[in-house]
Amino acid sequence: MDDYTEEYTKLDLTKTANLAKDAVVRFENVSIAFDGPPVLENVSFEVAAGETRILLGPAGVGKSVLLKLTNGLLCPDAGSIYLFGQEISHLPEKQLFALRTRTGMVFQEGALFDSLTVRDNVGYQLMERLLPAEEIDQRVHEALRFVELDHTFSMLPSSLSGGMRRRVAIARAIIDQPDLLIYDSPTGGLDPVTSTTINELIVKERDVYKTPALLVTHRLQDAFTMATHTYDSAQSKMVPLPEGQINTNTTFLVLHEGKLIFDGTTQDLVVSNDPFIKEFLA
Amino acid sequence: MPLPIENLDKLAKKLMLSLQDYSLFCWQTISNVGRAPHYWGDVMTQADLIGVGSLPIVVLTGFFTGAVLALQSAASLAQFGAQAYTGQFVSLSMIRELAPVLTGLMVSGRNASGMASELGSMVVTEQIDAMRALGTDPMKKLVTPRVLSTVIMLFLLTIVSDTVGTAGGAAVAVLISKQNGTQYFTSAYHALVYADIAQGLTKPLFFGFIISTVGCYFGMKTTGGTQGVGRATTQAVVVSSVLIIFSDFILSRAMLWLYSGI
Numbered sequence: 001m002d003d004y005t006e007e008y009t010k011l012d013l014t015k016t017a018n019l020a021k022d023a024v025v026r027f028e029n030v031s032i033a034f035d036g037p038p039v040l041e042n043v044s045f046e047v048a049a050g051e052t053r054i055l056l057g058p059a060g061v062g063k064s065v066l067l068k069l070t071n072g073l074l075c076p077d078a079g080s081i082y083l084f085g086q087e088i089s090h091l092p093e094k095q096l097f098a099l100r101t102r103t104g105m106v107f108q109e110g111a112l113f114d115s116l117t118v119r120d121n122v123g124y125q126l127m128e129r130l131l132p133a134e135e136i137d138q139r140v141h142e143a144l145r146f147v148e149l150d151h152t153f154s155m156l157p158s159s160l161s162g163g164m165r166r167r168v169a170i171a172r173a174i175i176d177q178p179d180l181l182i183y184d185s186p187t188g189g190l191d192p193v194t195s196t197t198i199n200e201l202i203v204k205e206r207d208v209y210k211t212p213a214l215l216v217t218h219r220l221q222d223a224f225t226m227a228t229h230t231y232d233s234a235q236s237k238m239v240p241l242p243e244g245q246i247n248t249n250t251t252f253l254v255l256h257e258g259k260l261i262f263d264g265t266t267q268d269l270v271v272s273n274d275p276f277i278k279e280f281l282a
Numbered sequence: 283m284p285l286p287i288e289n290l291d292k293l294a295k296k297l298m299l300s301l302q303d304y305s306l307f308c309w310q311t312i313s314n315v316g317r318a319p320h321y322w323g324d325v326m327t328q329a330d331l332i333g334v335g336s337l338p339i340v341v342l343t344g345f346f347t348g349a350v351l352a353l354q355s356a357a358s359l360a361q362f363g364a365q366a367y368t369g370q371f372v373s374l375s376m377i378r379e380l381a382p383v384l385t386g387l388m389v390s391g392r393n394a395s396g397m398a399s400e401l402g403s404m405v406v407t408e409q410i411d412a413m414r415a416l417g418t419d420p421m422k423k424l425v426t427p428r429v430l431s432t433v434i435m436l437f438l439l440t441i442v443s444d445t446v447g448t449a450g451g452a453a454v455a456v457l458i459s460k461q462n463g464t465q466y467f468t469s470a471y472h473a474l475v476y477a478d479i480a481q482g483l484t485k486p487l488f489f490g491f492i493i494s495t496v497g498c499y500f501g502m503k504t505t506g507g508t509q510g511v512g513r514a515t516t517q518a519v520v521v522s523s524v525l526i527i528f529s530d531f532i533l534s535r536a537m538l539w540l541y542s543g544i
Contacts, residue, residue: 073411093419101417111412113404125416128319172416182415 023048023082024180024212025070030079032065039065041258042079047180050249052206052213054223056280057255063216064108066255067184070214071103072096084179101125104173104211105182109189110165112157112172118144119153122171143171147201163194170201174209181205181213187222199225200238206250207231220281226250227266254280307425307499308491314419314426324427332393332428333435337442339388344443347380348372348450356459365461369470372451377474377482381443383530386489389436390522394497397428398518401501402511410502425502429494436490437483444482477541485533489526496522 025047032040039062047053057063068074069081072088081089083099091099112121120127122143123136144150147167157165166186173181183202187195199222205211207230217223227250232239241247252269254262256276262269269277355371401424404410413420448470455461500518504510538544 068411071415073414097414097417097419100415103415105412105415107408107412107415109407111408113409113412114407124418128416128418 024051024084025214026080026082027066027069028080028082030069030076030081032062032069032074032076038077038258040069040076040255043255043258043260044079045253045260045263047212047214049212050210052215052226052247052250053253054226054250055214055216055253055255056220056223057218058280059218061255062258063218063255064184067105067182067214067216070182071100071105071180101176102178103180103182104176104178106166106169106173106184106186108184110157110162110169112165112168114157116157117153118149118155118157118160118168121157121168122175124172125176139175140171143175144168146174146204147171161194163190163197166190166194166198167201170198170205174205174211177209178211181211181215183213183215183217185216185218187217187219195219195222196225199229200231202226203229203238204231206247208233223252224266227252303503304495304499307502308495310421311425311429311495311498314422315430317422319422321423321427324423325431328427328431329435331396332389332432333439336389336392336435336439339392340385340439340443341446343384343388344376344381344446345450345453347384348376348447348452349454351375351380351447352451352454353458356455356461360459365459366465367469368451368455368459368461369448369466369468370473372455373448373470374473374478376447376451377444378478379482379530379534381447382440382482382485382489383526385436385440385443386486386493386526386530387523389432389439389490390493390497390526391519393432394493394518394522395515397494397497398501398504399511399515401425401498402504402514405502405504406507406511420502425495425498428498429491432494433487433490436486436493440483440486477537480541481534481537484537485530488529488533492525492529493522496525 023046027043027045030040030043031038043066045053055063055066065074069076071083072081072091072093076089079089080087084102086099088096088099112118113124116124119137119140123140126136126139141150141153144153147170149164149167149171152160152164152168157168160168170186186202187198190198202213202215203226206213206226215226227246229238229240230247231237246266248265251265252262253260254269254274254277261274262272262277270281272278272281351372352368356365356368359365359367359371401410404413404424410420410424413423451470452463452466455466456463497518500514500521504514506513
């Protein structure tokens with residue numbers, strides 16, 4: 001058994017135990033800077049099992065940096081980050097690769113491999129594990145059906161629209177049923193109709209598979225749509241929750257000038273007296 | 283305004299840090315060769331792109347270099363009545379020096395730039411981050427196959443260049459200088475000893491490593507969007523070309539000492 005397979009097996013065995021014992025993600029006083037003032041300063045929060053946390057904040061406040069810290073794509077200057085109960089701040093890259101296979105990440109612009117077809121993009125992780133081609137095809141079709149893009153199977157990313165690329169990126173992130181989903185501005189730069197389609201997919205993933213998620217957005221409308229809607233499997237579409245109800249598993253974080261200034265529920269956010277939050281929500 | 287000495291200090295630190303970074307990059311690349319997972323399919327694809335793709339320019343460069351060598355040397359040697367040594371002159375020059383260096387420079391211009399721009403584009407569009415997020419080591423998947431295939435293919439391309447260079451010299455010697463073909467090839471063949479072949483075929487192994495690691499290094503370290511990709515591409519070609527010529531001098535000196543004790 002090679003190092004890579006061994007690492008996979010080791011993680012699989014500890015997977016369930018870790019999930020039950022710890023929060024899926026935990027930040028403890030995390031700080032990071034890049035040749036200047038800190039981008040993030042003493043940030044602490046948790047993502048619990050089954051929870052969707054929406055990270056709000058103006059552009060350039062460090063939201064994407066926080067997401068990259070979450071699965072070890074960046075290393076913090078100070079503080080500790082726990083992913084599936086394992087401290088990853090100083091974990092060697094080799095071990096991080098195996099750990100990251102348990103997360104699914106949707107990048108801001110999709111970050112699809114432009115030289116590979118949609119099939120190879122979506123089935124990338126399965127191809128890396130050398131699964132049989134028939135199984136890969138079948139699972140890629142399933143993931144593409146989830147995002148309603150089965151017809152793009154053999155296409156190249158360059159022939160897809162911006163919204164379709166995001167949906168393919170979501171299919172790539174969910175194909176291996178990850179234990180955590182990380183969305184970096186999944187609706188950024190998209191028109192309202194396409195944004196609604198993407199929001200519906202995120203709500204569908206949340207309500208059907210109950211996958212915990214950390215989502216970054218600067219579009220308040222999208223954030224509140226997720227908190228006030230649910231996926232109706234019978235109607236196969238996203239529907240609003242009854243008047244006065246909100247999804248209790250969807251909570252908010254607000255970043256401002258590198259600091260986490262809010263961590264709480266939708267109701268707490270709406271009635272917050274913080275001047276920045278009031279202005280941000282206005 | 284900082285004093286000139288402070289700028290020099292910063293520049294020296296930057297240079298040393300880059301050198302350290304490049305050394306670590308090279309070490310990681312070498313150590314990945316023996317570690318699973320192996321991407322042999324990617325090695326073959328890159329070998330096709332780098333090796334077969336560079337064949338036309340290497341053949342043309344090799345042929346005309348051999349031809350011009352024969353043209354120039356025949357005229358000079360004729361003054362001493364030594365035109366019969368044209369074959370020896372061409373084959374020694376090509377095999378020892380010109381074929382490895384010119385092939386290296388040609389492949390560098392074509393492929394170091396290609397690697398830097400391809401990997402640089404992947405960096406700025408977050409494809410490298412996406413690959414890491416999917417649990418794949420970009421060094422193993424993208425860098426190691428390129429380095430392996432460049433080293434192997436440059437070795438083979440140099441042999442091709444040696445052959446067509448000698449043939450180019452023969453074409454000029456026979457068709458323009460009206461020499462005897464058999465005399466040309468006999469002279470070319472008998473002049474060669476083991477040390478010449480060893481010298482000529484050791485160099486491309488080093489040059490291939492330089493071209494691919496420099497190209498991949500600048501690509502992987504790209505910052506600053508599309509402008510950064512352009513900058514990385516230019517730097518990769520300039521640095522790899524200069525390093526090829528510099529290392530050629532070091533290698534020639536080492537080989538002469540090793541085989542001739544000079």
